[in-house]
Amino acid sequence: MRAMAAALGISTTFLAVSVVLAQSRNPDKPPVGAAPKYDPAVYAELQKAPEKARRRTNPLQNDPDAVAAGAILFEQHCAECHGNAAQGSRKAPSLLAPEVQSATPGTLFWLVTNGVVRKKMPVWSKLPEPQRWQLVRYIQSLAGAAPAAENPAPKP
Ligand code: HEC
Helix, strand or coil: CHHHHHHHHHHHHHHHHHHHHHHHCCCCCCCCCCCCCCCHHHHHHHHHCCHHHHHCCCCCCCCCCHHHHHHHHHHHHCHHHHCCCCCCCCCCCCCCCHHHHCCCHHHHHHHHHHCEHHHCECCCCCCCHHHHHHHHHHHHCCCCCCCHHHCCCCCC
16 A cells, blocks of 8 residues: 555656656747757758769659658658657757758758768668658658759859
8 A cells, every 4th residue: 555655656756747848848948058940050061962962863853652751751760850840859950941941852862871970960871762862852842842953052
């Protein structure tokens, strides 16, 4: 009986703690020290894509299933850091930012393939290439994505 009361006490405390934690995760109020979502410096890595990589076109550009497939892959591999709708989280920046949305498909493919290991963006070269292109299609399908092929990033 005592043990049960103790257990109940612990679980109540636990509940209270989780409520507090849940509140501190309120997206409208980022905790102090959270990375700003639209810091342009975060996206500098995209500018480093070599010319040849930038120019690569997406072989799945006209594949009607690519966006849906990419969405599933995104949920499996990327959402934990970039958020369910790629809006960003404390762990990783938003992919809806203009820097990402205006990047060419080849640039995004290059970034996903190589990662930014020192900044905790993993390397995804083990995902089959078609899956990486599906992810690129998905990312570019979000939030008023400009047709990147017609709007290539400026030459370095
Ligand atoms: C472990 C956390 C984590 C996971 C999982 C992750 N990312 Fe990232 N990602 C990051 C971080 C951190 C950055 C920012 C890197 C930097 O500062 O340059 C980033 C950057 C990016 C960028 C470039 C935008 C920028 O900031 O320059 C793209 C595109 C991207 N990620 C796509 C993906 C895709 C697609 C997946 C899933 C296949 C994925 N990420 C999975 C952490 C993650």
